[in-house]
Amino acid sequence: MPSTALPIALSALLGMSLAAGAPAHAGEPVWTSALPNARPACLSAIHVYVRPGSGEAVEYLRAEAIEDGCPSPAPADSSTPDPALPREARPVDRDLQRGAWVWRSEFWQQDPEAFIASALTQGLDHVFISVPIVEGEVEAAPALERLIATAHARGIRVSAVEGDPEMVTAAGLQFAQNRALALRQYNLDHAEMPLDGLQYDIEPYLLPDYALAPEEMLEQWAQSVIALGETYGANVDIVIPFWLPLVPGGPEALAAVRERAARLTVMAYRTAPASILTAAQPALAWGEAHDLPVVIALETGPLEDEYLQVYRPAPSGQLQISRSGPVQEVHLLADAVSGTIAEPAFRYSHTVTAPASRVSFGGDLPALYRALDEVEPGLNGYDSYAGVAIHGLVQLADPALIRNER
Incomplete structure (x- = not known):
């Protein structure tokens, strides 16, 4: 509502x-x-x-x-292990994603080299960027090509991110498909330096009509994800709320998109390590049962107390x-x-x-990394765990403020 x-x-x-x-x-x-x-x-x-x-x-x-x-109630999908069953924490001895979202395209268009240097400073190896598209074509394609070349030379992947609750409607889906076609064409035109992927953060539960028929709208969400993946011509990264595997219609929607999903990114927006683990467990268990990697997203943006x-x-x-x-x-x-x-x-x-501090780290990356140090062995207890994504990239951050105070 x-x-x-x-x-x-x-x-x-x-x-x-x-x-x-x-x-x-x-x-x-x-x-x-x-x-x-x-x-x-x-x-x-x-x-x-x-x-x-x-x-x-x-x-x-x-x-x-x-x-x-x-x-x-019994889980709708009996093949999914009970997330309440404990997993043994395991030391992190493998490479795991350290990603971040960047919704403002001017950050990377103006100076791709500085943008990538900032990402490296923050220990990132994957950035999810908003790509401007005008009249069915990627705008500033040369700058995007330069960004991808710079990023790949430094070991960083670059994916596009798209998202709007209206993508579950007929008009919104058509608009989104037109954008997916533009991104697909960009990849075809830049076959030696394409985008590393496409992510969808649709969030249909933000629409007023979601409360009227949540299960039906989750079904529409799944249909939209499938259609967008088919339009793009590849599996896509899908962002979900942490509670999706637990609500009626959620497991069915996840099962429907499984074959079009490259990975799940789960908004486990909490700051206390124990709360992060609790929020992440249902999706990690689902991903483990369905052989799909799961990335855990943490919030750093400014929020108000409630x-x-x-x-x-x-x-x-x-x-x-x-x-x-x-x-x-x-x-x-x-x-x-x-x-x-x-x-x-x-x-x-x-x-x-x-308090907002229970949901967001409020730009305090040292605190985020300290919490991650504590919780990551528990997350790594799930075979599906594939790393983290940070909601909000801090531009030109001082390395001492990020890594040396942990």
């Missing part, structure tokens, strides 16, 4: 009264969010993520169901689950209402800070 800013006093953010945000018509929800696939009888809590908006408003972001009141409101099951409360047609929703109300079996209620319990 898209975020919604509401004129609620900041005290409501910290768990005080919701009365200041009462809608014009009594009984109407202050805020509504989809809560797909949750089993109400199994919920121990509902988490509502919020952050301060403009003035005294707060912005409601999303709701998350916490299920620990029922046994975990606040997490915790609501517990109760006879009455300000949060209530309801179902409208096929969509299960959670409603936040100004006043407490009584729950029923069909529409259970949840009462506000407390608010905690969800």
Whole structure:
């Protein structure tokens, strides 16, 4: 669901009264969010993520169901090992990817040599770049050729990265296929120095309609990935959220794209080593079972702190689950209402800070590498583990700030 800013006093953010945000018509929800696939009888809590908006408003972001009141459902794909089963940590004695994304093409177009020098300074051997395409052709093709030649001479691979949630729609897919054709033609025209690959970071769950039919949209995502790989003429690198192997429709979507996948890159955006490992395990187990390499992505970009409101099951409360047609929703109300079996209620319990530092290293590469040193033997316990990708390349970084303080 898209975020919604509401004129609620900041005290409501910290768990005080919701009365200041009462809608014009009594009984109407202050805020509504989809809560797909949750089993109400199994919920121990509902988490509502919020952050301060403009003035005294707060912005409601999303709701998350916490299920620990029922046994975990059997995995949809029984061939995938249980990620909860421990793997023995193994020392890292093999070459593993050290990659990074670069979404701004001017970084590499203006000075390819400086760009590659910066990547080397940061210990990278693979960069994923945004390639400008105009009227069906790669723009600045000479600069791209120069970048690839410089990178290959220094042992660095260069892949293009494409991504937009709209790629799961008919119009968005057509647009993306036209771009894939342009990249394919570039490779044909530069057969001695082609791109090393193409990666897709589509993220359909960011679309408002995803909550209405998540399994159907994951199926569309798989169909789009397959079509794009066929258009490009080669298998593609696929970016996924860490939770995809665990949700209904996720294993099926992954199985569908398996034959078009060169590797999976998993957004395990956490900073604590134990949390990184926990987030990465389901995809690593899936990749191990399906003989597909898995790269673990870590975030370094700037993010804002969020606040997490915790609501517990109760006879009455300000949060209530309801179902409208096929969509299960959670409603936040100004006043407490009584729950029923069909529409259970949840009462506000407390608010905690969800700091951005638990998700992003905030540009602190020494901290990222220290965390990686600690967690990588655990990641390497999976045969599928193929290295890391950093979300955000720091330009012209000082080597002492990156490698020598570990």
